[in-house]
Amino acid sequence: MVEILLIKLVVAGLVFAAVLNLAGFHTWVERKQSALIQDRIGANRAPIFGFTMLGMFHGVADVLKMFTKEDIVPDRADKVLHTIAPFFSVFFALVAFAAIPFGPPLHLGDRVIDLQVAKIDAALLYVFAMLSLGVYGVILAGFASRNNYAIMGGLRATAQMISYEIAIGISLIGVIMVYGTMDLAELVRAQGQLLGGWVPFWGIFAQPVGFIVFVTAALAETKRLPFDLPEGESEIIGYFVEYSGMKFGMFFLTDFLETIVVASLATTLFFGGWQVPYLTEDGFLFPWGGQLPVQNWVYVLLGVASFSIKGLIFCFLFMQLRWTLPRFRYDQLMNLGWKGLFPIAVINVVVTAFVLAFLGGSS
Amino acid sequence: MAVKAVQRRELTFWEKLYIPQIICGLKITSTHFFRNLFLHTAHLLGRLKNVPASVTIQYPEERRPLMSRYRSRHRLTLREDNSPRCVGCMLCETVCPARCITIVPGEHPDPDVEKYPIRFDIDLGMCVYCGYCVEVCPEDAIRMDTGILDLAAYSREAMRLDIHELMGPKLRKPISDCSLEFPHICASADGEMKGGWDSVPRSKGS
Numbered sequence: 001m002v003e004i005l006l007i008k009l010v011v012a013g014l015v016f017a018a019v020l021n022l023a024g025f026h027t028w029v030e031r032k033q034s035a036l037i038q039d040r041i042g043a044n045r046a047p048i049f050g051f052t053m054l055g056m057f058h059g060v061a062d063v064l065k066m067f068t069k070e071d072i073v074p075d076r077a078d079k080v081l082h083t084i085a086p087f088f089s090v091f092f093a094l095v096a097f098a099a100i101p102f103g104p105p106l107h108l109g110d111r112v113i114d115l116q117v118a119k120i121d122a123a124l125l126y127v128f129a130m131l132s133l134g135v136y137g138v139i140l141a142g143f144a145s146r147n148n149y150a151i152m153g154g155l156r157a158t159a160q161m162i163s164y165e166i167a168i169g170i171s172l173i174g175v176i177m178v179y180g181t182m183d184l185a186e187l188v189r190a191q192g193q194l195l196g197g198w199v200p201f202w203g204i205f206a207q208p209v210g211f212i213v214f215v216t217a218a219l220a221e222t223k224r225l226p227f228d229l230p231e232g233e234s235e236i237i238g239y240f241v242e243y244s245g246m247k248f249g250m251f252f253l254t255d256f257l258e259t260i261v262v263a264s265l266a267t268t269l270f271f272g273g274w275q276v277p278y279l280t281e282d283g284f285l286f287p288w289g290g291q292l293p294v295q296n297w298v299y300v301l302l303g304v305a306s307f308s309i310k311g312l313i314f315c316f317l318f319m320q321l322r323w324t325l326p327r328f329r330y331d332q333l334m335n336l337g338w339k340g341l342f343p344i345a346v347i348n349v350v351v352t353a354f355v356l357a358f359l360g361g362s363s
Numbered sequence: 364m365a366v367k368a369v370q371r372r373e374l375t376f377w378e379k380l381y382i383p384q385i386i387c388g389l390k391i392t393s394t395h396f397f398r399n400l401f402l403h404t405a406h407l408l409g410r411l412k413n414v415p416a417s418v419t420i421q422y423p424e425e426r427r428p429l430m431s432r433y434r435s436r437h438r439l440t441l442r443e444d445n446s447p448r449c450v451g452c453m454l455c456e457t458v459c460p461a462r463c464i465t466i467v468p469g470e471h472p473d474p475d476v477e478k479y480p481i482r483f484d485i486d487l488g489m490c491v492y493c494g495y496c497v498e499v500c501p502e503d504a505i506r507m508d509t510g511i512l513d514l515a516a517y518s519r520e521a522m523r524l525d526i527h528e529l530m531g532p533k534l535r536k537p538i539s540d541c542s543l544e545f546p547h548i549c550a551s552a553d554g555e556m557k558g559g560w561d562s563v564p565r566s567k568g569s
Contacts (some may be wrong), residue, residue, distance in 0.1 A: 035417070039395060042420070320393060324389050
């Protein structure tokens with residue numbers, strides 16, 4: 001029993017460390033990627049012992065600065081809620097990772113270790129419940145600040161996130177119908193099949209429309225640039241005006257964490273999670289007849305690498321989109337959510353249902 | 364004023380779909396991104412140094428080239444014996460619209476030169492960089508071609524350049540010892556300059 005607990009703790013610690021470090025790394029990526037896109041150089045000054053490491057230490061400097069800054073709570077703010085709101089944001093964004101499988105089961109001796117922190121049957125529902133709860137941090141931050149601008153920002157965020165939650169939910173019904181499961185580990189395993197012997201049966205090939213709707217709506221969930229009306233760092237005032245120091249930093253961190261959640265979700269649901277094309281538990285089985293047996297630990301390693309690479313590509317894509325697209329106007333945002341994505345998602349569900357019924361259904 | 368109706372172009376079907384347009388935008392940003400990524404990597408490896416990867420000028424280390432007629436900090440030009448060319452004619456002080464030049468002329472030992480500046484001070488805090496002093500000088504004794512742009516100081520006093528700083532553009536206050544070679548007041552008055560900014564009478568107005 002203690003062993004199981006220890007193993008779970010190690011797995012959870014690994015996920016926690018990987019995700020938080022990646023989120024910190026995102027600050028560097030954001031600076032450098034935007035700089036390269038705009039023909040600039042980007043942050044490159046902060047040195048440690050004379051080494052600047054392409055400006056990678058600026059993230060460290062940021063964190064040090066934020067921790068040492070004065071933490072200001074407005075006089076008339078609700079002290080408890082004002083303090084708790086950023087923790088809510090970060091907590092729910094982090095907890096969502098628990099249900100995402102990042103590798104195939106690892107065989108250690110005669111013990112089988114699931115590379116997933118929590119094995120939940122309705123993991124998909126759990127992840128979305130956590131992502132939706134994240135909006136509490138935002139609205140509480142706006143509400144507890146007793147600042148009209150902050151509460152307006154909070155309201156914008158709530159309206160936006162609830163609108164797009166519906167589109168996300170419906171866009172995923174198609175995926176659930178195709179694979180017949182809400183268990184993410186099961187769902188990834190189901191994507192290991194081959195379609196017609198050649199194409200891996202990934203969500204992107206089964207549900208291309210669902211994928212586009214999901215990515216668009218999920219980008220809106222992360223509150224990043226084409227959809228950053230809740231914060232609007234540069235000109236309109238968002239829900240965290242009254243925050244300073246590391247509390248502000250936590251909201252900032254939440255943005256990056258949510259980007260990573262969405263990237264791993266897109267990977268899990270539409271790009272086969274940890275699946276490597278043609279790689280089964282026994283080794284590579286190529287459709288042209290080739291065969292290359294691999295050991296279990298190689299299989300697991302390849303799986304984790306596959307998941308990480310796909311996730312990182314999505315992070316890169318989201319960052320690229322963030323520096324490509326201008327912000328939506330609020331009516332455009334609502335139009336896109338309710339008149340664009342929502343009907344498309346519904347039609348997608350209906351078409352999927354018809355096709356499945358026509359083909360005899362996979363579940 | 365007549366009202367001009369602006370015809371807005373109808374979006375085509377492909378533009379209304381939005382996704383192709385996003386891909387077009389991504390193509391532009393990605394082209395820049397990967398081109399610059401490649402060039403930065405090449406620069407790190409010491410290749411393709413002549414192709415710039417960014418438009419950034421890393422200011423204190425790199426500087427933009429200046430136009431030859433750019434007016435930067437003043438300097439006093441020198442004769443072959445390192446004494447100033449200035450003959451103390453007071454023309455620049457007279458023409459200066461900001462009244463930032465103060466000259467105290469003295470008798471030059473060489474009868475052909477007549478005068479030389481005992482003091483030649485420019486208050487950069489008041490200077491407007493019009494360049495009239497350069498235009499008006501009959502001896503080509505003052506120029507604004509040092510290329511020094513970063514004129515910052517912690518006090519107004521430090522913005523006042525005396526003749527040492529004007530003759531040697533690299534000198535900065537405080538100047539510990541005077542090494543000017545011409546018959547200069549520092550040498551003749553035991554290393555002390557006669558008068559200060561307060562005691563120098565202004566020629567006009569104030």
